[in-house]
Amino acid sequence: MSTSTGLSGTSVVVTGAGSGIGRAAALRFAAEGARVVLADINADGTKETAEAIAEAGGTAVTVVGDLGEQRIVDQVVATAVDTFGGIDVLVNNAGVMDRMSAAVDTADDEWDRVLHVNLTAPFLLTRAALPHLLANGKGAIVFTASEASLRGSAAGTAYTVSKHGVAGLTKSLAVMYRDKGVRTNAIAPGGTVTGIQVQADREAHGPSVLMGYRGNLGRAASADEQAAAIVFLASDAASNINGVILPVDNGWSAV
Template sequence: MNSPLPHPATGPQDFAGRAVVVTGAGSGIGRATALAFARRGARVLVADLNADAAAETAALVGGLGADVVAVVGDLSEQAVVDRVVATAVDSFGGLDVLVNNAGIMDSMAAVADVTDAEWERLLRVNLTAPFLLTRAALPHLLATGRGAIVFTASEASLRGSAAGAAYTAAKHGVIGLTKSLAVTYRDRGIRTNAVAPGGTITNIQVQADPEGTGPRALAGYMGNVGRPAEADTQAEAIVFLASDAARNINGAVLPVDGGWSAV
C-alpha cells in the first residue's frame, strides 16, 4: 500500500480516487501530466511504447504515494489498446479520465515528398491510435457519469505552417475527433477537450531535410514560435481541462503556445 500523498490537493482540481490513463507517459508532456495527476490524488496508468521510460515514470508517480500501473506497447495495435483499458479497470475499478497524449513527429515533408510509409505511420499513431483507445474506454467513462477526455493536439492542428503535411493532417483530425465526441456525448456526462501546444521542451527529435520543400517553406513561419514552454506547463492545462474546474468546458481547443496562434 502506498503512503498518502504529502500534500493532497483539494477543491475543483482534486482527483482523489479517480482513475486516469495517460498515453505517451514515458517522457515529456505525458510524464509531466502523469505526475500532475498523481499530485492531486489520482490513480494513474502510465502507457508508453518504451518499457524503460514507462517504468521510470511509474516509479516517479509511485514515489508521490499514488497508485500506479504501467502498460507497454504500441497503441496503434488493438491488442495493446484493449490491454490498457482492461488493466486500468482491473487495477482501479473503473476509468474516469483519458489523456490521449502519445504521438510522433513527421519529417516536415511537403505533400509531394511524403512517402506512403510516413503518411500511414503518422496517421496511425497520431489519429487512429487515440480513436481506438477512446472507443475502448468510452463504456467505462460513461459509467462514471462524469468522464473526461483530453487530447494533445498541436499548434499544427490550428494552422498549416507548423509541421509537415502528414503531422498537420493527423492533428487536424484530432481536433475533428475532439469536437465530434464533445457533441455526441455531452448529454451523457462526458466532456472532451484538447490542448494545442506550441513549442515545448521535450525529447522529440525532428529529422528533416533542410533543403526539402517543406522545411524551406516553413522556415519563415517557425520564427514566430516564441519562447518554448516547459512540459509542466502543458500538463497543468491538461489537468485543468480534465478537472471539475472546467466542468462546463466541452469541445474546446486550448492553445498553450505563448501567443503563437495569435500571430
Template sequence: MSVNASGPGRSVIVTGAGSGIGRATALLFAREGARVLIADVADAAARSVAEEVERAGGTAVTVIGDLRDQAVVDRVAETAAEEFGGIDVLVNNAGVMDSMSAAADTGDDEWERVIGINLTAPFRLTRAVLPHMLAAGKGAVVFTASEASLRGSAAGAAYTASKHGIAGLTKSLAVMYRDKGIRSNAVAPGGTVTNIRVDADRGAHGPAAHGPAAHGPAALAPYMGNVGSPAQAEEQAAAIVFLASDAASNINGAILPVDNGWSAV
C-alpha cells in the first residue's frame, strides 16, 4: 500500500542516488510521483538512474560532483529549488565505508575522507536546504545512518564516529526545527546488499602488529555473527520513504534500525 511518500509533484533530493540504497530510494519516490534530484559523484550511474526515474513516472534532474565541495552542495540545493520550485524532502544518503581500522591504525587521509563524505557533506547540504524548507514552513530530512550509529562493533573508528555524528545531527535538527514544520529522522541499516566497498585487510590490524589485543577486523569479527540475513536496498528505501511521508508526520528525531534485529541482540 502506498503511503503517498513524496506526494505527487513534491520535490526530493537524494544523494548517492547512482546506486544501492540511493538508487532504490529515488525510484520509489518516483513511483509516488515525485520530482527527484539525483546527486552522485558518478556521472554515468546518475544519468542511468535519472532515466529509470523517468520511466517509473517521475521527473529527474542530475547534479554530478563530490559533496565535499561546497560549490557542489550549493548547486544541488539551487538546482532543486529552481527546477522544482522548492524542496520538500532531502535524503542524505551518500556515504563511504572505512577500512575497519582501529583508532591507532586510522590515518589522517582515511579519517578526513570518511568524516568529510559521511558527516560534513550531509551537514552542509542540510544547511543549504533549510532556508527553502523554512520559507515553505515544512520539510522532511532523512539520513542514512548505520548500525554503526548505535554501537561500536560494526565498523572502524572513522565510520563509527561519522555515523554517530549523523545520529546526533538528526536529533539536533529535530529539536531545533520541530516548531518550524521540519522533521528529521534517520534509518540505521544493518547488513545490506549494495556496492559499497569495505577495503579491509584482516591481517593488517591483527594481534601480530599491536601485541595481544586484536585491532580492526580481528576485534570486530566476533560480533559480526549477529548481523543476520542482509536486507535488499529496496527494504531500506521503503523505510526512508516512509519517514519522509505524511504517514510519519509525528515521527521526529528517530533513528530507525532496519537491520533484521541486529540492534536487538
C-alpha cells in the first residue's frame, strides 16, 4: 500500500459511498491503505462498494441509513470509533439534485428534501465527528460542493442554495478549527458522469433558463476524476490547503 499520501492506516468516513463519486473516493482511499466506513442510504450499492474494496485487499465496513437522522449519524461515528479507533478523515459527499426549479416553482417537498440531504445531513455528521478529529490534533474534512456553490446558473433554487450553504460551512469550519489541526476543503464538480438523475420539466421556467448556460459545461468528468481531487485534499500533500472550494470542472468556472 502507498504511504506517500499519509493515508495508510487512517480511519476515513465516506458518505454517499454506494455509487458515483462516493464509491470512487472510497475505493481510492482503500487503495491508499485507509480503513473506510461506507455510509449510504442505498444498501445494495454500499454492499457492492464494500465487496469491491475487499476484493482489492482493502478494509471497509458499512452503515446504511438516512444521514439526516441523528441516530444514523451516531451510528456512523460509533462504527468508525469502535472499529477503527477514531476518525481521521470525513468525506461529506452524499447529495441529491433538485428539479432545476425556479424559486416560484419550488415545492415544499423539493426544498425540504434537497436541503435535508445536501446541507443538514453533512452538518449533523460533521458536528458529531469533530470531537474525534480534534482529539487527534490532526484531520481533514472534505465536502462535495458543486459549480452551483459558485454561481446561480448551474442548478435550480434549492440545489443552488444548498451548495452555497456547503461552501459557507466549509469556510466556517476552516477558520474555526485551523489552529486545532483540522483542515476543511471542498471540491466543486462540474458535469460528472454518475447515476444521479435530474427529474426536470424542460418547459418549466427554471430548466428553460438554465439550459441556456449549459453550453459552457465542456467535457463531463468521470467519478474517479472527482475522487482523485477528494483524496488529494484529504492527504498530506494538501497539508497547507484549507478553506478552499476547488473547481473540478474542466475550466467551466473560468468561462
